Structures are given as structure tokens and as C-alpha cells.
Amino acid sequence: MKNLATITEIAQKLQISASTVSRALHDHHSIGLRTKMRVRQLAGELNYEPNQAAIRFQQRRTATIGVILPELSESFFSAAFSAIEDSSFNCNYSIFLGQSHDSEVKEKQIVEAMKARRVDGLIVSIAKNTTNYDHFEMLKKYDIPVVFFDRIPNISDIHYVNCNMESGTLKAMNFLLKSGHRIIGMINGPENLFASQQRMEGYIKAMKSHPLKFDPSLVLSSDLTKEGTEKAMGQLLSLKRKITALIAFNDYVALDAIQFARERNIRINEDITFVSYSNMPMSYHTACPPVASLEQFPYQQGEKATEILMELLNKKESESPIVSYKKITLESHLAFHKSRLITTV
């Protein structure tokens, strides 16, 4: 059984030609019912399965998409991946997955590897420090479409899916402002991320529209490491203007900031109210979760990204030139942790 049956083998045994067998198996209209039956019968007996390697080689497509993510251990990304996996499974696409671990160098290596593998298309959430996009631009020459999601480059000629972090931040800010907070700190992410820029804009707009003065010293940025967050938090706490609320780049940053604050005997969500992004499920079990977190719909983002990519791949087949870039932006929404049964502190 080691040597799998081939179309030629079936053809020989049946004393017909390989192409007839091929057509029979594909239910081609011009094949006689009798022949079809015979072919299928034998194919079944021999346990025939098409050699996809041969087909893909011949068709010049791999029916494979590459997915590049920063970190699977972050629940946002594992959820997004699940969506991509499910969607592409339905379309009979397989997935090559690579983690950049937030390194631009690794990201480039993965892109190279995927290009060499001739993936049909790519779905990407960029590393936190990626500032140069040549490795993606280069793919255009090879006709490999790229769809970005969530962590998207701040350039215009790309396809993407993301969440509107500006309006999201506005929602978070309005909630805090309505609760009476006036001195609101922010630990933002790396400045090159579009999502960071949007958070900043949202922050500024909220302050100005209230209207309050925008104090730039209240907005710091973390490199998303524990140390980076602690440094930012330390700086914020040492300001003369004492913050009564803090917006953190995401739930992981919030966790680090909260722990840092607790170690300094700050009462979480009393002395300082915390709000963050990404609404990870684990927050439910966490000692002191932020009061609220902006839901960013990882599953939906993954689904949409796959959808767009599939569209692009179909267009490619029909040879019509790509006219425009697909851009989808979801509205995030503020999720409160009221469901928590356990109150701590």
C-alpha cells in the first residue's frame, strides 16, 4: 500500500487513457456513464487519491496561505488564528503558520520562507517594531496578495481589517470622563503602530471635545515588555498631577501596570481606574482586572481577513487587475467586567 494508486495505473488496468480517467473522476460531461462507473469503481478499490503535489505543481498554485502573527500565546491572536483556520479549511486551503515573536528580522525570514514555498497569499499582523515594509512590498512583484489585520502598517496601498481604535478610545475616554475623571493617563504601544496612533488621536479628541487641555506628559509609550510598562508606569506615578485613571494599550500591559501599582499600595480601580483593550477571556480569573476593556473581535477580524484574501485569490484567477484596496474597519465596543463574581482588594 506504500505506493499509492495513480491515474495512469487505473488507466492501464482499464485499458483506457489517463485523460479519460481524469475526466471521469472529475465528472466531466463528455464521459460515458458506463466508463465513469468503471473508473470510479476501480478508483475506490485501489483507494485512489489525487496527488495534490502534482496538481498544485501543474496548476501553479499551492492552495496554501501563509499566516504571520506576533504571538500565539496572546489570546487575541490565537482566536484570530482559529478563525483563519476555520475559514480557510472550508475553502480547502491549508495554512503555513509563522510567529514573528515581535521581531522584525524573524518576520522577514518568515516572509522569505513563505515566498519560497509559493504560498498563494498571506495574512499578516505585523511585529510591534516593524517600520520597514519592503518585505511585504516585494511580494507584489510575485503577485502574492497580502491582507493585514489588527496590527497594520500605516500606509495606504494595502488590504486590511482592523478595529477603529480612535473611536474605541473615545468610548473609553468618555466613560472615564463621565465618571468624573479629569487626569487620565495612558500607556500606549510603540509609536510606529497605526493602532497606537489611533489611540493617541482618540485620547486627544476626547480631551479637546470635552473640553479639557491635552497634557502630553500624561501619555507615555511602552515597548510592551513588563519592564517597558513598569518604566512608563513609574513615570506616570511620579508626576505632580496625579492620575485617577489609566488607559493601557492592552490587557497584558494593564496586568503589568496593575501589578506595579499594587506593589505600591495603590488601590486598583479606586485610587486609579484602569481601562484597557482586547478584552481577553482570562481577565475574568485575574486578581484585579481593569474595569473595562475594548473588545476587538479577533474571530471576526480573522474571518474577514480570510474572506478578503479569498476574493483576491479568485480575482487573480480571472486575471482582472486589482483596482482597489479592500479596507474593513470594525467598531470596537467597551466591555465591562461586571460579570465577575469575585471582588478583590
Place this chain on the structure above:
Amino acid sequence: MKNLATITEIAQKLQISASTVSRALHDHHSIGLRTKMRVRQLAGELNYEPNQAAIRFQQRRTATIGVILPELSESFFSAAFSAIEDSSFNCNYSIFLGQSHDSEVKEKQIVEAMKARRVDGLIVSIAKNTTNYDHFEMLKKYDIPVVFFDRIPNISDIHYVNCNMESGTLKAMNFLLKSGHRIIGMINGPENLFASQQRMEGYIKAMKSHPLKFDPSLVLSSDLTKEGTEKAMGQLLSLKRKITALIAFNDYVALDAIQFARERNIRINEDITFVSYSNMPMSYHTACPPVASLEQFPYQQGEKATEILMELLNKKESESPIVSYKKITLESHLAFHKSRLITTV
């Protein structure tokens, strides 16, 4: 640039044969230095890259391994995957990843898809309810080696890497017994999992060797859902013999059990001391983590599994028959959460 350069193209431009080009690029000894240089020069100019689809088709190998896991959102599995990814990247293998989401049906589908894709080998951690292993057995006929890790079937003719959960449980039990606990409950996992059976054995051995009577009513099993765990926990709490310690199948089960207990005003790690398995990093931020958790070394398991698979794939090439099954068992070790700075309750 859409049409990539081929070996034939280079050959034509250089007025030599394709095979010469092929050999030149492979640094074959029998090619003249001059020809080699010319070929490489032009290959560089044309941005030639070998068409891996063609090569793999011709070599009858895909240089791809399939990885099947229950859930990427569990940190144990995302860590293990990272290891597999890193290791196989170094060996120039790509990875098809599929999540079973703990469904036996989905698992079978993925195996089918991977077989159709002709992966060279498979690394698998089985779904919690998988009791029938035919879909893996069947792969032997196709000469596709499978290496299991962590969640392994309880059958003998397989390759695997796992942690010794019997001795691990012994360690956990001895810790509890030394601390004075006599009535120790256990919420185990599904009984078909070998790891569950090992936990049970460890539990019994610890009790008997102490010596104490083994009370079967103290050991329940959860289907690993929140509801399943709560049901088990409810049953344990309603026993006449009141437990003072509990061993949970893993940190997620522990989280659910702990929350259930808190809702009933049980003081965690005072009224009941919790110990669990898998030592997930997030426990650090958790409201009431178990006192200790057995480290199961996901990264090492992933590494070892890949190593074994690579060995098998090399052997396959050299046509020597597989004589024995590779089995690696790591010793787990009890990790205490003393590093936690935050004490709750």
C-alpha cells in the same frame, strides 16, 4: 517579474543545457568553474529561485509536517507549538497546523486533510475524547510517521514524548501529605487520556505508600469544561469526609474549581489547598492561584517531538525499516507560586 525564472530559461540564455544549470547551481563537482560562474551570475540577475513545488513533486516529499493540537489558546499548547515551529524552521520544514478543538471528529478531518496534503510526518496531541485511533493507525500504510506528545494514546506501538504524570502526581501528593493533609480530593481529566490514568495511579500509590486508605469517592473526573468541573467540585464538597486539599487536572480546571469554591466562601489555600498541573504563566496574575503546579515543559516536549520526527524522516530516506518505537518521558517538577507578590484573601 510575474513569471519567475526557471532553470530552462537560464539554460537557453546561456546556450547550455538545463541539467548543466541544475548541476552548477548545486555546486556539482563535475562542472567547470567558468560555467558555474556564468550560471550563478545570470541566476542572480534573473532572481532565480528554485520552484519548490516542482522539486517536492519530483522528490515525492513535501518538506512539510502536520501538527494537530487541541487548543492553541491554552498556553501549554502554544508554547509547544512555538518549539515545533522553531525546530522545524531550522530543518527547512514547514508546518501545517490544525486545531481539533478537542473534537474527535474534527481531529479525523484534519488527519484526512493532512494525508491528502501528503505531509511527510505528523506531530499530534490528541483531543480529550479521542478513544479510537484508527485515523492514526491508517497512516502507517502511507508511511507517514506520527509522533505524539503530552496527550498520547494509551497504546504501545507509537512514538511519543510526554511527562511522567504518575511520578509528578506522587510529588504533588507527597507535598500535600507532608503538609498534613489526609483527605485529598482530585478532579481528574477524561479517563481515556493516558495522562489521567497516570494521575490516578500516582494518587493511589501515594496514598497506599503512606499508608492511607484509598477512597475512590475522592477522585472524580471532569470533561474539562467549566460545567464539568463545577459538577465534580460540587460533588466533592458535598461529601461527608471534607477535603482539605484538591489536585486539579490542570490550571484551567483549577481556576474553575477555585472560583466555584470562592463563591461558596471557601478560603482558597486555607480551607482547601489547591495543587494543579501545567504551571501556566498566567497563573501569576490570577486572583487565587493554586499553591503549586506541576511544570510539564511544553517547549521541551515540542522540541523532542520534532527531533524524533526528523530522525524518523531521515531513516525513511535511507530505507532502513523502523525497528523500534521512540519513547521519551520527562520528569515533571512541582513549581510553587512563592514568587507571587500579591496575596489575596
Place this chain on the structure above:
DNA sequence: CTGTTAGCGCGTTCAA
């Protein structure tokens, strides 16, 4: 309705 032929890109004999 079916067979013949050709070719996808590459590596690998065998011959020169």
C-alpha cells in the same frame, strides 16, 4: 465520447 500529445520545473540517469 475518447485517445494522443504536450508540458508544468526539476533532478537524474546514461551517453558522449
Place this chain on the structure above:
DNA sequence: TTGAACGCGCTAACAG
């Protein structure tokens, strides 16, 4: 040191 020929398994254009 090089070239010609072949085949991997399949599909598709062309020819009956």
C-alpha cells in the same frame, strides 16, 4: 566536463 532523454502525476488542447 557536458548534453539528451526521461519521468514524477496530472490536466488540457487538440484531434479524432
